[in-house]
Amino acid sequence: MLNAIKLSKSYKSGKVLDAVSIALEPGKISGLLGRNGAGKTTLFKILCGLVTPDSGEVHIASKQAKPIGAVIEEPGLYPYLNAYENLKLFAQIQAAPADRTSLENYLTQVGLPLDRKDPVRNFSMGMKQRLGIAIALLNAPDMLILDEPFSGLDPTGVASLIQLIKTLAQQNIAILVSSHLMAELQKSCDYLYVIDQGKIVNEGPTQTLLNALISVYTLTGTAIEKAQSLQPYVLHAETNTVTINCEHVPISAVLRSTLEEGYEVHSCVPNISLEQLIIPLNA
Amino acid sequence: MMIPLLKAELFKLFRESKTWYAVAAVLLIEFIILIAAYFQGATILELLLDNLRQSFYFEGTLLNGNLLLYIILNSLWFNLPLILMIVSSALITEEYKNGTLKTLMLQAVSKRKLMLAKYLTSAIFTLLMLLLLMASTFVLAYGIFGSGDLVVYLGTLNFFPAEEAFKRILMAFASGTLSMLFFTTVSVTLGILLKEPAKTWIASAFFLILSSLLLKADFGLGSMERFFFAKLTNSWQRFFDYELQLQEILIDNIALTVYTFLVALGGMYLFTKQDVG
Numbered sequence: 001m002l003n004a005i006k007l008s009k010s011y012k013s014g015k016v017l018d019a020v021s022i023a024l025e026p027g028k029i030s031g032l033l034g035r036n037g038a039g040k041t042t043l044f045k046i047l048c049g050l051v052t053p054d055s056g057e058v059h060i061a062s063k064q065a066k067p068i069g070a071v072i073e074e075p076g077l078y079p080y081l082n083a084y085e086n087l088k089l090f091a092q093i094q095a096a097p098a099d100r101t102s103l104e105n106y107l108t109q110v111g112l113p114l115d116r117k118d119p120v121r122n123f124s125m126g127m128k129q130r131l132g133i134a135i136a137l138l139n140a141p142d143m144l145i146l147d148e149p150f151s152g153l154d155p156t157g158v159a160s161l162i163q164l165i166k167t168l169a170q171q172n173i174a175i176l177v178s179s180h181l182m183a184e185l186q187k188s189c190d191y192l193y194v195i196d197q198g199k200i201v202n203e204g205p206t207q208t209l210l211n212a213l214i215s216v217y218t219l220t221g222t223a224i225e226k227a228q229s230l231q232p233y234v235l236h237a238e239t240n241t242v243t244i245n246c247e248h249v250p251i252s253a254v255l256r257s258t259l260e261e262g263y264e265v266h267s268c269v270p271n272i273s274l275e276q277l278i279i280p281l282n283a
Numbered sequence: 284m285m286i287p288l289l290k291a292e293l294f295k296l297f298r299e300s301k302t303w304y305a306v307a308a309v310l311l312i313e314f315i316i317l318i319a320a321y322f323q324g325a326t327i328l329e330l331l332l333d334n335l336r337q338s339f340y341f342e343g344t345l346l347n348g349n350l351l352l353y354i355i356l357n358s359l360w361f362n363l364p365l366i367l368m369i370v371s372s373a374l375i376t377e378e379y380k381n382g383t384l385k386t387l388m389l390q391a392v393s394k395r396k397l398m399l400a401k402y403l404t405s406a407i408f409t410l411l412m413l414l415l416l417m418a419s420t421f422v423l424a425y426g427i428f429g430s431g432d433l434v435v436y437l438g439t440l441n442f443f444p445a446e447e448a449f450k451r452i453l454m455a456f457a458s459g460t461l462s463m464l465f466f467t468t469v470s471v472t473l474g475i476l477l478k479e480p481a482k483t484w485i486a487s488a489f490f491l492i493l494s495s496l497l498l499k500a501d502f503g504l505g506s507m508e509r510f511f512f513a514k515l516t517n518s519w520q521r522f523f524d525y526e527l528q529l530q531e532i533l534i535d536n537i538a539l540t541v542y543t544f545l546v547a548l549g550g551m552y553l554f555t556k557q558d559v560g
Binding site for chain 2: 041045048049050051052065066068069070072073074075076077078079080081089090092093094095096132135136138139
């Protein structure tokens, strides 16, 4: 649906993107993970046609008037208009359906209340993000690009936004989400690109990529810190909690030994940092 | 696609509180001038014309609606264009500031058409403001002070009978509107170049002052000198020369209109070539 091939971009400050290639597919959620300043926003601006790349190409297979809907950086809204008026204005300028029913459907789809009549300057960041997504969805784009949509949201807001993104993907929309927070992308994305200093350093199906890189886990269980089978791997231990590093042994084998020893494992949470993901898998 | 864009631009313009502050400022200035004229105008005029009264006989009062209209017309020198430039430049700078330009460009909207809609909105607003100023001044000035002969000092004192004065004031308003359209078009283009509201306001004020300064400058260009933009922006004032050079004023107004179109075309070209964000 979208193929970006070897995109490069330089500013006076230096090279921001270096031969970046990515692909988006219908109904799939792709994640772009990278530190602040890694080149995520520039890549998104190029994909959406806001910025011209120095080299490389973007191929889009879509028949829609607006192939890509996007929210880049903070959602740009008219602060003196209310949510409905903002949505109506953006619908009218592109000849998208702007009748009350259609617009209220968009607001409902992103979970915004229909009874808020005050200007959007009073809205929380979460509500602005949702309205930004509603505007991005106008004119039924085939793709949706969201730049750091989880920034400034509380945990409830993050959870409901993830749910919304998943719902949109079920409608066969190709979605690309960026973040510098791994947990959010891990929960929502089918495929992950890791970008660092303008280059894609790792990519793959989210779970495969994480499995290949994760070696640190936090286990909880009754008196689990006393399990002999875990001792060779313990990094940190507290009452009922241990953090282990089992780099050369599959986690399933470690868990099996612990269970055979008679300890119950209540949870096993992988710990992975962005820094670990930035190291290329073949390095 | 153009009509919905134009409608949206006008809707935004008239929903912005700063637009109404601008309207209020223009009307307030007009009101203050009329009040000052009502209480002090006759005394000042007596002082100015005291010597002439010893040699000439004036019929009726010279503090009349036509003189007030001429005084208010003089707000076309600085305060009115400055206010109009601030509002017009905000059509683009506020979009940059709020991030809405990015949102607009992420929709199925052409950059060229969007910018054309902004220039047209600026022009419509300018025309409406001039109409409002003209209509309100006519009503108030004639209502309070009545009609009469007009005396204007432009190096020398020029006197115009009431009917002639009214015609010349009307034509001066029309010509002044073209000057205002030039200034507001420049301010939108400055907004495209500078992007930030405060920087654009300063640049607009600077442009206005520079135009006034260059008005009197002599560049030694001979007959071409009159086509320098700064010399064209005060054509409206030439309707109060005793000998009315209508054809020359018309040519100057056409030249200024050409400048206005060129500035707008340049702005649209720049905007379409610029990255957004």
